[in-house]
Amino acid sequence: MKNVKKLPTKQLEKFSTIFTQLGLVLVLFVVYIALEHETKQKSLAIYEPEVSKSIYIEPNTEVIFTKEKTVKPKSDPVKQNRLILDEDIDKVDDNKTETIIINEPKKQVVDFDINKIETVPEPVDEVDEDPVPFISIENAPIFKGCEGLSKEENKKCFDKKMLKFVQRNFNAELANDLGLRSGKYRIQTQFIIDNTGKVVDIKIRAPHIKLKEETHNLIEKLPQFTPGKQGSKSVKVRYTLPISFLVD
Known part of the structure; x- marks a missing residue:
């Protein structure tokens, strides 16, 4: 074969370096254009469903509710009055002299014939016996x-029953409404149990009219008793009931 000799202008090997550099420039240019290219953002309407207001609590999750403590206004405690009955209920000085006023009826002048004398029976006055003190009564x-x-035992039982009756029926809280000062107050009560067993002749001495009325109502609620006796005769019995109570 004959060696073909290339023309100097037709030899491309001399331009390989230039082509490489141009290729790099072209690649850099394309990369630059790609980086600088702006894409327009399109706004799209997106439907968002309503979020449920219910709260989901995972299982095995402990939920603790704390209740706020309500501060109640402090109120003054109601003061309770203590009712005290003296143990010696009927220890009263019975030797006190009492003044009794007896209104005697006026004498009437009667005209009579002296020749006719009639025997007139004298009226018999009913003797109102004095009541016997409870501590002195035989029965x-x-x-x-x-x-x-x-x-x-009957006397002890009588006093015990009377004590319970007063404690159950006397309104000791009445002293709070009356505005009494703190201290011990005493109500002196005396009444007669007549020869039929009824309570009569109630006498009360109290530090306030309301306490007197309360005690009077209390005594009137007493049941009828079997009357006291001296021997075999039913007699009136005087009973003294002192009531004491404390106001704190």
Whole structure:
């Protein structure tokens, strides 16, 4: 074969470096254009469903509700009055003299014939016997529920029943409404158990009119008693009931 000799202008090897550089420039230019290219953002309407207001609590999750403490206004405690009955209920000085006023009827002048004398029977005045003190009575009145006891046991049972009756029925809280000062107050009560067993002639001494009315109503609620006796005769019995109570 014949060696073909290339023309100097037709030899491309000399331009390989230039082509490489142009290729790099072209690649850099394309990369630059790609980086600087702006894409327009399109706004799209997106439908968002309503979020449920219910709260989902995962299982095994402990939920603790704390309740706020409501501060209640402090109120003054209601003061309770203590009712005290003296143990010696009927220890009263019975030797005191009492002034009794007796209104005697006026004498009437009767015209009569001296020739006719008639014997007129003298009227018999009914003797109103004085009541016997409870501590001196031979057979004391019998409170309901104390039947069949000895004389001394009957008196003790009578006092015990009277004590319970007063404690259950006397309104000791009345002193709070009356505005009484703190201290011990005493109500002196006396009444008669007549020869039929009824309570009569109630006498009360109290530090306030309302307490007097309360005590009077209390005594009127007493049941009828079996009357007291001296021997075999039913007699009136005077009973003294002192009531004491404390106002704190």
